[in-house]
Amino acid sequence: MNADKRAAIYARLAQAIPAPTTELEYQSPFELLTAVLLSAQATDVGVNKATRKLFPVANTPAAMLALGIEGLEPYIKTIGLYRSKARHLIETCRLLLERHGGEVPAERAALEALPGVGRKTANVILNTAFGHPTIAVDTHIFRVANRTRLAPGETVREVEDRLVKWTPKAYRMDAHHLLILHGRYVCKARKPLCEACVIADLCEYPARTSQTPAPLPDAAD
Template identity: 75%
Template sequence: MNATKRYEIFRRLREHTPKPATELEYRTPFELLIAVLLSAQATDVSVNKATRPLYAVANTPAAMLALGEESLADYIKTIGLFRTKAKNVIATCRLLLEKHGGEVPDDRAALEALPGVGRKTANVVLNTAFGHPTIAVDTHIFRVSNRTRLAPGKDVREVEDKLLRYVPAEFKVDAHHWLILHGRYVCKARKPECHRCVIADLCEYPAKTV
């Protein structure tokens, strides 16, 4: 795929959704960090249902730590892997208080040093909370990047590196959200809805649906 076509893809996605945003509900970088931690192998909808009552009683590292692992587990028990996630969240809150004054660090290495935080989670927090031009490659972005041939790769890191190289600078901050939304609602896994896709004529997927 050439640079002109890539530019037009993002121009159209921006035109269609001028202000894309995560569907995870949050008000602070800390709330976002916890929501992203909980979202692994879970839907944003299920995470939001759990965090609404949780954040009403504990939306800071100190309050979450005071809540404790068992009580936290009760709030998030509808989410997959909730016991492991509760353990990681409590350990993360402890480190945030001990090493970062209770604040979420605006730094990749510091974020990835937190329990349960990998590269993808760090990318989401850096991008969404702090405005870094990072791209967190989830299953939707991986699928769209390969299917359209926008940034094909055999694993998520290869796709991420290609997207960072190929996405025009003016689109980079929002590219993550555009690609997720496109994959979630249009370029679906089982059957892409090519008939209502704004980039169908630019996409290089050979098996487009009618």
Template identity: 75%
Template sequence: MNAEKRRQIFERLAAAIPEPTTELTHATPFELLIAVVLSAQATDKGVNKATARLFPVANTPDAILALGEEGLKEYIKTINLYPSKARNIIGLCRLLLEKHGGLVPRTRTELEALPGVGRKTANVILNTAFEQHTIAVDTHIFRVANRTRLAPGKTVLEVEKKLERTVPKKYFKDAHHLLILHGRYTCIARKPKCPVCPIADLCEYKDKTPAESFADAKQTPEST
């Protein structure tokens, strides 16, 4: 895929998604960090339901430590893997207080040193909370990058590095959320919505969903 086609893809995605941002509810970098840790193998909707109960009670490292691991579990027990997530959150809160004055660090190395925080989570925090030009490749971005041939790669890191090299500078800050939201709502896994996709003519996916098949799919419960 050439540079001009990539530019057009991001231009159209930006027009279709005028306010690209995370769907995780948060008011501070710390709340975002907790929400992203909770979001692993869980839906944003499920995380938002849990944090809607948690954050009014505890939305600082001190307050969450005061809950304790068992107390925290009561607020997040509806989320997948909640026991290990509670343990990691207690650990990261302790480290934030011990090493960072209770503040969320602004470097990848410091973020990845926190329990439960890997490269993808660190990239989300750096991009969304601190507006750094990072791209966190989740399942949606990995699928979109490979399916469209925007940045094909066999691994998450390979896709991330290709996107870093090829995303037009004008769109780099928002590229992360543009691709996630496009993958979540249009370029979906089972039957991509090619007939209504704003970049269908630019996409190099060979097995696009035909219009008649898409129309039939919209009538079935499986498509919702």
């Protein structure tokens, strides 16, 4: 895929999704960090249902730390792996207070030093909360990048590096949300909606005419 085609893909996605943003509900960097940590192996809808009850009670590191693990678990028990997530969140709150004055750091190394925060989560926080042109590669983005051949790669990091390298500067800030929303609602895993896709004629997905997904590399993160 050449640079002109990539630019055209982003231009069409930007026109189709004029205000791309996360579907997680948040009002501060700490609320976003909490929601992203809870979203692992869970849906945004499910996370939002939990945080609508949690955030009015505890939406700062100090307030959440005061809840403790046992106090936090009832708010998030509808979310998968809630016990381990509760432990990570409470420890994260402690470290935010001890190391960062209760603020979410805007540096990758400091973010990745927090429990449960890997490169993907750090990229989401840096991009969405702090306006850095990072691209977090989740399952949807990994699939779209490989399927369309926008930035094919065998690993999540390989796809991320190629997206960062090949995405036109004008779209780098929004690329994460453009691609994730396109993957979530159009370029679906089991049956991509190629007939409704605004980039169908630019896509290099070999199986798009048959609607049978081609095998993709493992997106384990």
